[in-house]
Structure formats: structure tokens, C-alpha cells
Amino acid sequence: MASTPQVSGFASRLATSKDSVRPILISDRVYELLRQAIVEGDLAPNDRVVESEIARRLGVSQAPVREAVKQLAREGLLMHVPRRGHFVVEISxxxxxxxxxxxxxxxxxxxxxxxxxxxxxxxxxxxxxxxxxxxxxxxxxxxxxxxxxxxxxxxxxxxxxxxxxxxxxxxxxxxxxxxxxxxxxxxxxxxxxxxxxxxxxxxxxxxxxxxxxxxxxxxxxxxxxxxxxxxxxxxxxxxxx
Known part of the structure; x- marks a missing residue:
């Protein structure tokens, strides 16, 4: 399993999207941002998704981020590793x-x-x-x-x-x-x-x-x-x- 990833283009995506998160249902917008990052490769297989850091960068609470992460896990785009967190699935x-x-x-x-x-x-x-x-x-x-x-x-x-x-x-x-x-x-x-x-x-x-x-x-x-x-x-x- 890869270690916690470093700041990247995904961090920039979060920073520029901070204001656009507020007008709509926050969890839905966070879900869209994370999903797009996975689809386009900003978040690569085995990258860790850290809810607290995403919430901090977007200026929101952890609750909507947690809900978005759970939805992505249900869709099979993220996997949960006990005591370690959620990671982007690796494609075989x-x-x-x-x-x-x-x-x-x-x-x-x-x-x-x-x-x-x-x-x-x-x-x-x-x-x-x-x-x-x-x-x-x-x-x-x-x-x-x-x-x-x-x-x-x-x-x-x-x-x-x-x-x-x-x-x-x-x-x-x-x-x-x-x-x-x-x-x-x-x-x-x-x-x-x-x-x-x-x-x-x-x-x-x-x-x-x-x-x-x-x-x-x-x-x-x-x-x-x-x-x-x-x-x-x-x-x-x-x-x-």
C-alpha cells in the first residue's frame, strides 16, 4: 500500500474549488470533485484520501467529506483499509x-x-x-x-x-x-x-x-x-x- 501522497495537482483543484462548494449540497460537490480526480488520474491507484485534509483545504467540516468518501467506496472507486483509511482502488x-x-x-x-x-x-x-x-x-x-x-x-x-x-x-x-x-x-x-x-x-x-x-x-x-x-x-x- 502506498504511503500518504504528497501535495499535487489535486490539492490545487481543491483550492480553486473552495468557493464553488458552498452554494450547493456540500457532500454532493465534494463527491464530484473526488470522483473527477480519480477518473482523471489526479488521484492515482493506492493514493490515500485523507478526509481531514480535504475538509481543511475546502473549508468545510469533515461530515460531508466523509459522506462523499463513503459513496465512492460504495461505487468501488475507493477501498477502506482498517485503521489506515480509504485508498483509490488499484486496477488489475x-x-x-x-x-x-x-x-x-x-x-x-x-x-x-x-x-x-x-x-x-x-x-x-x-x-x-x-x-x-x-x-x-x-x-x-x-x-x-x-x-x-x-x-x-x-x-x-x-x-x-x-x-x-x-x-x-x-x-x-x-x-x-x-x-x-x-x-x-x-x-x-x-x-x-x-x-x-x-x-x-x-x-x-x-x-x-x-x-x-x-x-x-x-x-x-x-x-x-x-x-x-x-x-x-x-x-x-x-x-x-
């Missing part, structure tokens, strides 16, 4: 493979059902999400890209109309966030191509061919889609003391 290739093994059949079923019942209005919703992916890619906004990517796949599962499938996806989704199995923030390829791939998936749903759509979504979930390769480039460890 094996765990990512396990997540994809579960994700692939869920996406296949979701696409099969959605292609058979999707409406024009729902297709417009998906088109709008693809447009947001392109915007996030152009802005190099990794956190937003990842959120919209997850929203896209969640919406397809919802469109499928099977409540049991939706529940299973809700269980898997936080782990996909933690494992970076959706819109990997370390992805070094072409973000536009990744967004285009989602546009292709929408086109297949629009065509109304369940079998073809199912194969495409399954390939996407398994990383077999025709998009640029993903390569891992580790960022220097950084966090808050």
Missing part, C-alpha cells in the same frame, strides 16, 4: 477481464431487446449522447467522456425494457467505473473514433436488426470493436497529504 488486468466477461452478455442481451423495440425518440436521445461524446473528445474532457459513455450504455439497457437486466447492469456499472472498463481514462487513441463507434452502434439499433446489433454491442463490450488500440501510460502518483 485480471479484474478488468472479469468485468468484461460479465458485461459482454449483458450488452448483447440489451442490444437484442433494444433493437426490437427502440423508438424514434429514444434514438434521438442516443444521438444526443453521441454528440456529447464528440464534444467531450474535442475538449479532451476525460471525465465527461467517461460519464457520457456510461450514460449511453445505461440508456440502451433501459430501452431494452427488461427490469432484471437493468438491475444487473446497476450492480455492474460501479465496478466498470472502478475498473476503467468503459472509456478508459488512460486511452491514448482517437477520441473521435471512439465517439464514432458509438454512433455506429446507434445506427445498428436504428436498422432494427437485433442479431447484428447484438454482435456489435458484444464486440464493443469485449474490446473487439474497430477503434484505435488502448495503451496504458501511467501518470505520476499524486494526491493529498
Amino acid at each position: 488486468t485480471r479484474d478488468a477481464d472479469y468485468a468484461r466477461q460479465v458485461r459482454e452478455p449483458l450488452e448483447r442481451l440489451g442490444a437484442t431487446l433494444a433493437a426490437a423495440c427502440v423508438t424514434a425518440e429514444q434514438l434521438d436521445e442516443l444521438d444526443a449522447l453521441v454528440a456529447e461524446l464528440h464534444e467531450a473528445g474535442r475538449a479532451n474532457d476525460v471525465g465527461r467522456f467517461r460519464d457520457v459513455d456510461i450514460a449511453f450504455h445505461t440508456r440502451v439497457v433501459q430501452i431494452a425494457g427488461n427490469p432484471f437486466l437493468t438491475r444487473m447492469w446497476e450492480v455492474l456499472e460501479p465496478n466498470l467505473r472502478a475498473l476503467r472498463a468503459i472509456a478508459d481514462p488512460l486511452f491514448e487513441g482517437d477520441w473521435r473514433a471512439m465517439a464514432d463507434e458509438h454512433g455506429r452502434l446507434v445506427a445498428l439499433l436504428r436498422a432494427g436488426d437485433p442479431a447484428t446489433a447484438a454482435d456489435a454491442f458484444a464486440d464493443h463490450a469485449a474490446g473487439r470493436s474497430p477503434v484505435p488500440d488502448r495503451r496504458v501510460q501511467r501518470k505520476p502518483a499524486s494526491s493529498v497529504t
Whole structure:
């Protein structure tokens, strides 16, 4: 387990966000700040999240920070080590493979059902999400890209109309966030191509061919889609003391 991290870009993020925390529900804003820091790599795997220091830098009490940390732990982005505190989860290739093994059949079923019942209005919703992916890619906004990517796949599962499938996806989704199995923030390829791939998936749903759509979504979930390769480039460890 890594030692308590040193002051970094994350500390600067906290300092500049101090005033913006106050107008809205504090715990929600702290949650968003911490989550964005994890997604974008300001907080690296095994970095310790020190509630008292975060509260001090933001000028808030520890209660909302504690609540935000608990929420991130429930989502699988932080892990609690007894008598040591909370740490950013470490991603393993094996765990990512396990997540994809579960994700692939869920996406296949979701696409099969959605292609058979999707409406024009729902297709417009998906088109709008693809447009947001392109915007996030152009802005190099990794956190937003990842959120919209997850929203896209969640919406397809919802469109499928099977409540049991939706529940299973809700269980898997936080782990996909933690494992970076959706819109990997370390992805070094072409973000536009990744967004285009989602546009292709929408086109297949629009065509109304369940079998073809199912194969495409399954390939996407398994990383077999025709998009640029993903390569891992580790960022220097950084966090808050």
C-alpha cells in the first residue's frame, strides 16, 4: 500500500474549488470533485484520501467529506483499509477481464431487446449522447467522456425494457467505473473514433436488426470493436497529504 501522497495537482483543484462548494449540497460537490480526480488520474491507484485534509483545504467540516468518501467506496472507486483509511482502488488486468466477461452478455442481451423495440425518440436521445461524446473528445474532457459513455450504455439497457437486466447492469456499472472498463481514462487513441463507434452502434439499433446489433454491442463490450488500440501510460502518483 502506498504511503500518504504528497501535495499535487489535486490539492490545487481543491483550492480553486473552495468557493464553488458552498452554494450547493456540500457532500454532493465534494463527491464530484473526488470522483473527477480519480477518473482523471489526479488521484492515482493506492493514493490515500485523507478526509481531514480535504475538509481543511475546502473549508468545510469533515461530515460531508466523509459522506462523499463513503459513496465512492460504495461505487468501488475507493477501498477502506482498517485503521489506515480509504485508498483509490488499484486496477488489475485480471479484474478488468472479469468485468468484461460479465458485461459482454449483458450488452448483447440489451442490444437484442433494444433493437426490437427502440423508438424514434429514444434514438434521438442516443444521438444526443453521441454528440456529447464528440464534444467531450474535442475538449479532451476525460471525465465527461467517461460519464457520457456510461450514460449511453445505461440508456440502451433501459430501452431494452427488461427490469432484471437493468438491475444487473446497476450492480455492474460501479465496478466498470472502478475498473476503467468503459472509456478508459488512460486511452491514448482517437477520441473521435471512439465517439464514432458509438454512433455506429446507434445506427445498428436504428436498422432494427437485433442479431447484428447484438454482435456489435458484444464486440464493443469485449474490446473487439474497430477503434484505435488502448495503451496504458501511467501518470505520476499524486494526491493529498
